[in-house]
Amino acid sequence: MQKKFSTENIKELRNKTGAGMTDCKRALEASGGQIDVAIESLRKKGLAIADKKSSRIVTEGLVESYIHSGSRIGVIVELNCETDFVARQSKFQQLAKDIAMQIAACQLVKYVSKEEIPEHVRDYEKAIEMHREDISNKPLDIRNKIAQGRLEKRLKELSLMDQNFIRQGEITVEELVKQHIALLGENIRIRRFERFVLGEGLETKDSNFSQEVSNMIANK
Known part of the structure; x- marks a missing residue:
């Protein structure tokens, strides 16, 4: 029944x-x-x-931004589609907003997909895993197998498309995008993004008040 x-x-x-x-x-x-x-x-x-x-050319779309509460993290993302008509659709625009927020929330993510991760980054990450202390005494073939498994996990951490969608944890960002491709009838692609973290890359100056006073006195 x-x-x-x-x-x-x-x-x-x-x-x-x-x-x-x-x-x-x-x-x-x-x-x-x-x-x-x-x-x-x-x-x-x-x-x-x-x-x-997925093979259809995407030349339209929009650039979306997101500034997290407190204005310490900001994101700019370019989301592409096939036509300006779809780019103006509210669901496409909401997708762009959701992706920008996702990038802000995923601090480890550096690339759109695993396929975009350069070979030298893969080699570097593999070398780190191969020299982990917990597998250092294992035979080379076993170490290599374990390191490869850990490398795949690491690459997923770096890839935006492999992240679980923060608003709907049972799907990935890749699945989210594909759902919108089916919904809107056009190919959609996350082309690039940039994350800005306040003070990132700047050297933090350690303030030593006693030393500053001593220097002032010495220079008089």
Whole structure:
């Protein structure tokens, strides 16, 4: 017997996936009213659609900024799409805002995706893992296997697309973008971003009051 579902269930599914009302209704019908099964079905559908569109050229979009409370962290991100029409859509603009906020929250992230991480960075991170004390006495092949596994984890930490979305922890940023590709019907790509942290890169001056007074007296 098929489980019944309500309009509220359809709305809930739409809020969780960003899919259209008709797609949500069909997914619930196919799943017998099971929300979790319907979500998985819609995500797979969205990923399939996104993969088909991923090679299409994106030359439009917008540049979004986010300043965190206290004005100590700021982010600028460029999000691209195919047409100016989609760039003006509220859902696309909200996506840009969400991504900018995500970047501000993920201090370890330095690259859009793992594919963009330079080879010299990969080599450096691999070398660090190979010389960890806890595996230093293991055979080389075992050390290499462990280090490679840890390297993959490290690369994910550096990659924005591999982060869990802060507003919806069960999906990654990559899945979030693909959901919007399916929803808006165009290829969408995070092109680049820059994070600004107040005082980052500046040397902190240690203030030694006693030494300053001694220097003043000596120079008189």
